[in-house]
Amino acid sequence: MNTAGRIAGERAGVAVRESLAGRRNRSVAAGVFLGYLLLSTVVGLVALAVLLATILHDGLPYVDAMLFTNSPSADPERAGARPAIIASILVAVVLIATALPIAVGTAVYLEEFAPKGNRLIDLIELNIQNLAAVPSIIFGILGLAFLVRGIDLGPVLLAGALILGLQMLPTVIIASREALRAVPDSVRQGGMALGATRWQVVWREVLPAAIPGIATGSILGMSRAIGETAPLLMVGAATFVSFNPGLLTQYTVLPILIFQWIKLPQEMFQGLAAAAIIVLLVILVAMNGFAIWMRNRYERKW
Amino acid sequence: MDPTSETPPAAPSSPVATGGGLATLSVEDRPAADALPLDQREVVFDCEGVGVRYDGKRALRDVDLRIHANAVTALIGPSGCGKSTFIRCLNRMNDLIPGASVDGAVAYHGENLYHPQVDPIEVRKRIGMVFQKPNPFPKSIYDNVAFGPRVLGMKDQLDDRVEQALRRAVLWDEVKDRLKEGALGLSGGQQQRLCIARALAVEPDVILMDEPCSALDPISTSAIEDLMLSLTNEYTVVIVTHNMQQAARVADMTAFFSVDQGETGARCGVLVEVDRTDKIFTNPAHERTEAYVTGRFG
Numbered sequence: 056m057n058t059a060g061r062i063a064g065e066r067a068g069v070a071v072r073e074s075l076a077g078r079r080n081r082s083v084a085a086g087v088f089l090g091y092l093l094l095s096t097v098v099g100l101v102a103l104a105v106l107l108a109t110i111l112h113d114g115l116p117y118v119d120a121m122l123f124t125n126s127p128s129a130d131p132e133r134a135g136a137r138p139a140i141i142a143s144i145l146v147a148v149v150l151i152a153t154a155l156p157i158a159v160g161t162a163v164y165l166e167e168f169a170p171k172g173n174r175l176i177d178l179i180e181l182n183i184q185n186l187a188a189v190p191s192i193i194f195g196i197l198g199l200a201f202l203v204r205g206i207d208l209g210p211v212l213l214a215g216a217l218i219l220g221l222q223m224l225p226t227v228i229i230a231s232r233e234a235l236r237a238v239p240d241s242v243r244q245g246g247m248a249l250g251a252t253r254w255q256v257v258w259r260e261v262l263p264a265a266i267p268g269i270a271t272g273s274i275l276g277m278s279r280a281i282g283e284t285a286p287l288l289m290v291g292a293a294t295f296v297s298f299n300p301g302l303l304t305q306y307t308v309l310p311i312l313i314f315q316w317i318k319l320p321q322e323m324f325q326g327l328a329a330a331a332i333i334v335l336l337v338i339l340v341a342m343n344g345f346a347i348w349m350r351n352r353y354e355r356k357w
Numbered sequence: 358m359d360p361t362s363e364t365p366p367a368a369p370s371s372p373v374a375t376g377g378g379l380a381t382l383s384v385e386d387r388p389a390a391d392a393l394p395l396d397q398r399e400v401v402f403d404c405e406g407v408g409v410r411y412d413g414k415r416a417l418r419d420v421d422l423r424i425h426a427n428a429v430t431a432l433i434g435p436s437g438c439g440k441s442t443f444i445r446c447l448n449r450m451n452d453l454i455p456g457a458s459v460d461g462a463v464a465y466h467g468e469n470l471y472h473p474q475v476d477p478i479e480v481r482k483r484i485g486m487v488f489q490k491p492n493p494f495p496k497s498i499y500d501n502v503a504f505g506p507r508v509l510g511m512k513d514q515l516d517d518r519v520e521q522a523l524r525r526a527v528l529w530d531e532v533k534d535r536l537k538e539g540a541l542g543l544s545g546g547q548q549q550r551l552c553i554a555r556a557l558a559v560e561p562d563v564i565l566m567d568e569p570c571s572a573l574d575p576i577s578t579s580a581i582e583d584l585m586l587s588l589t590n591e592y593t594v595v596i597v598t599h600n601m602q603q604a605a606r607v608a609d610m611t612a613f614f615s616v617d618q619g620e621t622g623a624r625c626g627v628l629v630e631v632d633r634t635d636k637i638f639t640n641p642a643h644e645r646t647e648a649y650v651t652g653r654f655g
Contacts, residue, residue, distance in 0.1 A: 245492040251504070
């Protein structure tokens with residue numbers, strides 16, 4: 056390269072360097088923004104960590120066999136959470152047996168079969184969205200008026216579980232519809248072009264392809280219902296149940312037992328409450344973990 | 358580029374009696390039915406005045422077209438000319454589009470496809486379709502091919518049926534050792550051949566292909582074109598293509614669609630001309646066809 060060329064090249068290099076340097080101001084703004092984002096994340100994480108640390112510190116000494124085998128008692132030395140744990144599991148079973156099929160059925164109908172642009176269907180869809188925003192205590196009042204007194208079910212586990220199921224419906228319906236919508240239309244067209252009926256295409260192709268998303272949404276909805284307290288207070292979940300609950304007996308669930316224990320004056324009950332919170336958290340984390348595992352395991356790229 | 362230069366020359370062994378010979382394959386490669394001139398072969402589809410409207414807006418009008426058995430008929434034309442819309446009339450896939458309505462008459466072996474008593478499900482069993490983008494189901498290769506036979510209750514000797522379909526789609530050798538693996542792991546060209554195998558597994562009479570190679574590389578395209586030609590032994594093939602060379606290579610008959618702009622400015626697809634492929638590409642009757650095939654338009 057000749058000298059003139061080299062000088063021209065160096066000049067060009069300087070020009071490039073200067074134009075690159077001009078970006079420093081912007082990088083300061085970017086740095087500030089990044090700092091803000093990190094701070095926001097840290098605030099949330101620290102709050103969660105403090106909560107968890109407190110609960111673990113207070114509760115871990117009380118997590119023992121007695122917690123799982125004994126009934127609640129006025130004597131904190133002998134008190135356990137067995138009936139509440141059993142009741143929470145029973146509630147989950149009732150949710151799977153009732154709310155889940157109804158929610159998935161609704162989602163499949165609305166997404167795959169309902170006529171598009173129909174006023175009634177639009178109204179139903181709008182109301183499902185609204186239902187998701189109704190405060191849980193309102194569901195409790197509905198349960199009290201309709202299930203406990205209206206059809207005279209009484210303050211039994213089934214009534215509580217059904218009302219939790221009703222509350223869970225919109226969440227699962229919306230999640231299931233998202234999952235169904237994520238299945239590309241080309242799959243439906245491909246099936247129909249082979250002479251399959253719409254029902255066959257939905258049952259054999261669309262629904263299986265949407266199962267991971269539906270399962271994820273269902274588990275998240277269920278874990279919310281398992282941790283719910285307010286509506287169950289309305290439908291009369293008793294706080295002192297010393298027997299193993301059945302579907303048609305009185306009952307108490309973990310969140311209500313925790314609520315009850317925390318109100319008691321003896322310090323040991325505070326520790327027991329923290330221990331019950333740990334049990335509840337472990338159940339919820341396990342359910343959510345399973346949902347995440349399902350999603351990653353069966354996630355599809357189209 | 359002059360697309361006609363890509364047209365293979367008429368096979369020299371082609372007897373003059375067939376009306377100049379088919380531009381695509383020599384007679385030895387064709388089935389016995391081929392000895393008949395195209396226009397004397399059985400008419401599979403006889404379309405009269407076929408048109409389609411979407412939400413009242415006309416997208417296609419007045420298509421008069423005959424499609425003959427055991428031949429490849431190509432539908433070509435510029436974007437928006439209604440060729441895809443038309444091919445979807447032939448197996449009533451337009452029924453699935455909300456707001457779409459078909460007028461005119463489509464006779465399939467003499468029967469009106471749009472008669473109120475005709476079940477579109479029955480129509481689609483006999484008239485299979487392959488789409489622009491390969492759309493295998495998200496399950497195993499085997500289950501993809503077995504889907505049609507299973508839903509139609511053709512469950513006896515399912516393994517044989519699947520193997521036969523994959524062999525006819527020239528995919529068997531590539532997938533026979535991994536039938537239980539996911540179909541989405543195949544390459545694009547393999548996926549498209551799988552979709553063809555899936556359509557063949559229900560033993561249709563006609564295969565419709567809507568731009569089957571537009572998402573594929575040249576090697577896969579060539580494989581699918583060879584496949585189309587071999588399929589005419591048993592099936593009637595209708596293909597929509599953007600690629601004029603492709604039409605010239607595979608089609609016995611070619612229909613040229615174009616767009617008419619109405620007085621109100623509304624654009625509507627029309628059939629300009631249909632004839633033997635060599636005629637369309639070398640000596641078309643209409644100026645619009647000539648302008649399109651020589652690359653001056655569209």
